[in-house]
Amino acid sequence: MKIHKQIYIGGNWIEPNGQQRIDVMNATTEEIIGRVPLGDATDADNAVRAARAAFDDWSRTTPQERAAWLARIAQGLEARALEAAQWVSTEVGTPIAWSQYAQVGAAIGHFAVASQLVANYGFTEIVGNSEVTREAIGVVACITPWNYPLALIAAKVAPALAAGCTVVLKPSEVAPMTAWLLAEVIHEAGLPAGVFNLVPGFGPVVGEALASHPEVDMVSFTGSTAAGRRVGELGARTIKRVALELGGKSAAIVLDDADFTSAVSGAIQACYLNNGQTCFAHTRMLVPADRMGEAKRIAAQVVGGMKVGNPLDEQHHIGPVISAVQQRRVQDYIRKGIEEGAELVVGGADAPIGLSRGYFVQPTVFANVTPHMTIAREEIFGPVLSILAYQDEDDAVRIANDSIYGLGGAVWSSDTARAKSVARRLRTGQVDINGAPFNLLAPFGGYKQSGNGREFGRFGLEEFLEYKSVQLPVA
Numbered sequence: 001m002k003i004h005k006q007i008y009i010g011g012n013w014i015e016p017n018g019q020q021r022i023d024v025m026n027a028t029t030e031e032i033i034g035r036v037p038l039g040d041a042t043d044a045d046n047a048v049r050a051a052r053a054a055f056d057d058w059s060r061t062t063p064q065e066r067a068a069w070l071a072r073i074a075q076g077l078e079a080r081a082l083e084a085a086q087w088v089s090t091e092v093g094t095p096i097a098w099s100q101y102a103q104v105g106a107a108i109g110h111f112a113v114a115s116q117l118v119a120n121y122g123f124t125e126i127v128g129n130s131e132v133t134r135e136a137i138g139v140v141a142c143i144t145p146w147n148y149p150l151a152l153i154a155a156k157v158a159p160a161l162a163a164g165c166t167v168v169l170k171p172s173e174v175a176p177m178t179a180w181l182l183a184e185v186i187h188e189a190g191l192p193a194g195v196f197n198l199v200p201g202f203g204p205v206v207g208e209a210l211a212s213h214p215e216v217d218m219v220s221f222t223g224s225t226a227a228g229r230r231v232g233e234l235g236a237r238t239i240k241r242v243a244l245e246l247g248g249k250s251a252a253i254v255l256d257d258a259d260f261t262s263a264v265s266g267a268i269q270a271c272y273l274n275n276g277q278t279c280f281a282h283t284r285m286l287v288p289a290d291r292m293g294e295a296k297r298i299a300a301q302v303v304g305g306m307k308v309g310n311p312l313d314e315q316h317h318i319g320p321v322i323s324a325v326q327q328r329r330v331q332d333y334i335r336k337g338i339e340e341g342a343e344l345v346v347g348g349a350d351a352p353i354g355l356s357r358g359y360f361v362q363p364t365v366f367a368n369v370t371p372h373m374t375i376a377r378e379e380i381f382g383p384v385l386s387i388l389a390y391q392d393e394d395d396a397v398r399i400a401n402d403s404i405y406g407l408g409g410a411v412w413s414s415d416t417a418r419a420k421s422v423a424r425r426l427r428t429g430q431v432d433i434n435g436a437p438f439n440l441l442a443p444f445g446g447y448k449q450s451g452n453g454r455e456f457g458r459f460g461l462e463e464f465l466e467y468k469s470v471q472l473p474v475a
Contacts, residue, residue, distance in 0.1 A: 002177065136465065
């Protein structure tokens with residue numbers, strides 16, 4: 001069992017003021033695998049003060065100097081990549097191959113991309129008789145969730161540091177172990193004291209202290225829409241910038257000319273990423289009404305062939321969800337789908353056969369789901385897919401857009417131009433065409449109640465910058 005007793009503030013590992021400790025659970029075995037301390041409002045204040053004290057010097061470093069530090073952090077993470085991936089799989093339940101690729105690989109990628117971008121970024125330009133400069137916004141509070149515990153930390157911390165900001169990180173207390181690993185890597189990389197600080201804790205305690213702190217210039221938050229709404233309210237009191245990446249209920253539209261076998265299979269894979277614990281997961285599949293039967297048959301075959309079990313075993317496609325609370329939540333949604341009249345194609349609310357221990361949920365598919373059903377409207381955050389019927393292309397777009405969310409989505413078609421035309425009509429932050437791969441350089445974020453602001457690549461870097469115009473005399 002790994003026990004952490006200290007938090008990281010001002011370049012030092014210190015005993016927290018907060019007296020609480022929390023156990024970290026193995027999602028597969030339900031055993032305690034770690035213990036971490038929880039900070040309090042005093043710890044949050046101390047971290048903010050350390051970040052504020054470090055800001056002036058850090059923001060005046062050259063972009064090339066910051067690029068070099070970021071590259072060292074990326075190298076340090078790469079050296080501990082397998083360890084990090086194993087922690088994520090153990091805590092969150094992510095299948096190990098996805099942990100290595102999307103959880104840890106993406107984290108390394110975010111630091112590497114930030115290093116490359118900042119070294120060549122144009123911070124100053126001339127506009128008429130003005131010198132327009134982009135400068136670091138200041139002290140940034142990064143509040144991150146449990147489902148991608150390292151990757152989503154990196155998506156915030158790397159560009160914030162690249163921009164010249166100093167950071168206070170509050171990771172999820174549910175899956176905290178890789179946050180300590182990153183802090184160790186940053187410490188070993190020799191980042192100046194106070195530039196990065198780690199204060200774990202509960203959202204209503206540390207999160208709210210950071211969001212309302214007058215010396216925090218920006219909050220970058222990823223989590224539920226309800227929690228994001230609270231962060232936004234607190235941040236508004238001091239008129240700080242607030243970037244929110246929140247929930248999703250993404251739709252994959254399978255057009256009538258698509259290769260149905262590939263499309264249905266691909267849409268299922270995009271729904272079940274990280275055992276369905278993905279904010280942009282394609283949890284609604286929209287198919288032509290007259291092909292619902294075909295979609296059901298393919299879905300039953302694909303899901304029936306998936307192996308559920310220990311995520312550290314590469315033969316398993318689906319692992320457990322993160323906790324007993326999440327397991328009950330997902331199972332309750334499955335029961336709700338049955339109660340409201342959706343057709344259960346495969347799966348169900350009972351634990352998978354032979355897996356009574358661990359937080360496992362059967363990968364589940366519902367068909368003939370209507371747009372008003374709960375499972376078609378609310379974010380479930382588990383391996384549950386709803387298949388809805390549409391009458392024509394306009395109807396498909398209408399159903400896809402009939403959501404409070406707008407984070408992800410997909411269009412499947414044999415005609416790329418047609419797919420792009422439909423994609424342009426979707427009110428969502430990103431759309432995949434025919435299963436196209438994720439891009440760490442493209443902007444990531446949502447419309448509507450999926451949040452505001454963008455992460456990844458140049459777009460993520462620019463979230464942490466302010467404009468300054470210096471008007472020059474005209475000769």
